[in-house]
Amino acid sequence: MEVKKLPAHVLTTIGIGSVYPVYFPENLEELKSILKSEKVYIIGGGSNTVLPEKIESKIVSLRKFKKIKIKRNSIILGAGVSLSEVLKLQIKENFSLFEIFAGIPRATVGGLVAQNAGAFGREIKDFLEKVVYLDLDSYEVATLKNFSSFSYRKSPFPKKGVVLETEFKIEKDNHVKEKIKKFVFFRLSKQPPFYLQTAGSTFKNPLGDSAGKLLDLVGMKGFKVGGVKFSEIHANFCINEKGSFEEFKKLISIAKERVKEKFNVELELEVKIPR
Numbered sequence: 001m002e003v004k005k006l007p008a009h010v011l012t013t014i015g016i017g018s019v020y021p022v023y024f025p026e027n028l029e030e031l032k033s034i035l036k037s038e039k040v041y042i043i044g045g046g047s048n049t050v051l052p053e054k055i056e057s058k059i060v061s062l063r064k065f066k067k068i069k070i071k072r073n074s075i076i077l078g079a080g081v082s083l084s085e086v087l088k089l090q091i092k093e094n095f096s097l098f099e100i101f102a103g104i105p106r107a108t109v110g111g112l113v114a115q116n117a118g119a120f121g122r123e124i125k126d127f128l129e130k131v132v133y134l135d136l137d138s139y140e141v142a143t144l145k146n147f148s149s150f151s152y153r154k155s156p157f158p159k160k161g162v163v164l165e166t167e168f169k170i171e172k173d174n175h176v177k178e179k180i181k182k183f184v185f186f187r188l189s190k191q192p193p194f195y196l197q198t199a200g201s202t203f204k205n206p207l208g209d210s211a212g213k214l215l216d217l218v219g220m221k222g223f224k225v226g227g228v229k230f231s232e233i234h235a236n237f238c239i240n241e242k243g244s245f246e247e248f249k250k251l252i253s254i255a256k257e258r259v260k261e262k263f264n265v266e267l268e269l270e271v272k273i274p275r
């Protein structure tokens with residue numbers, strides 16, 4: 001199995017952390033062998049992950065699970081296929097699917113499913129037909145076709161298993177290129193510029209409220225601990241400016257404390273922090 005030493009800025013969009021060995025299984029057998037023997041963190045594009053400087057888990061990437069097959073009304077996508085690869089294919093083949101996510105850097109199909117990513121009132125579960133995964137109890141390949149266990153930024157994965165392959169409904173759309181452009185421009189107008197290092201929303205929105213709004217009201221916009229701060233543009237986006245994991249942790253604990261004290265709301269992290 002290929003193992004590469006990769007720095008945090010290559011593995012994650014926020015780029016906090018150090019250098020880690022990363023395992024790239026090529027097939028199911030290699031994946032099973034590493035899962036059976038080690039504590040593992042499955043990493044997708046790292047666009048919702050913050051890595052501590054030292055972690056016990058082995059980092060495993062499904063980058064080599066790259067299957068793409070277009071059917072009549074659906075598409076099969078391997079967990080390691082990137083969002084940008086899908087968007088390019090949508091433009092080439094004129095179908096709608098992930099345009100609402102256009103402009104999110106580096107995300108993969110596995111990560112989008114595991115996080116039940118959503119935007120503009122829609123979530124991944126709304127397009128899903130099937131998830132093929134490696135069950136972590138039985139180590140057998142299983143299929144999920146009912147997505148009632150999915151909710152806001154939550155899915156049974158990776159706890160239940162490793163997403164291997166997915167099938168999504170698609171629809172013919174001759175205007176998909178313009179729609180993709182529109183969503184990218186919309187993101188550019190509301191979120192920090194793409195060249196900044198961030199993991200997207202740090203906290204989930206509390207029921208019926210906006211984490212960004214609450215953080216803004218307790219003065220977190222632009223608030224900095226060492227080299228990590230909350231964006232001046234969007235208070236829920238942490239920006240890394242050569243900061244450390246300790247600084248990130250301190251920053252989020254100050255934010256949580258302030259929101260708890262002022263609004264009695266317990267903010268829950270959206271970003272994933274492997275151990």
Ligand SMILES: Cc1cc2nc3c(=O)[nH]c(=O)nc-3n(C[C@H](O)[C@H](O)[C@H](O)COP(=O)(O)OP(=O)(O)OC[C@H]3O[C@@H](n4cnc5c(N)ncnc54)[C@H](O)[C@@H]3O)c2cc1C
Binds near residue numbers: 162200
């Ligand atoms: C600028 C910016 C904007 C963003 N905007 C949005 C937005 O509008 N909406 C939104 O929902 N999110 C948004 N995000 C967050 C992020 O892009 C999504 O959560 C995305 O789904 C994460 O995908 P990933 O491949 O990068 O996952 P990673 O960060 O690598 O992993 C996230 C989680 O998925 C798990 N995982 C990854 N692959 C697999 C697999 N094959 N099997 C099982 N588990 C797996 C990981 O273990 C981890 O728990 C944004 C991020 C950025 C940086």
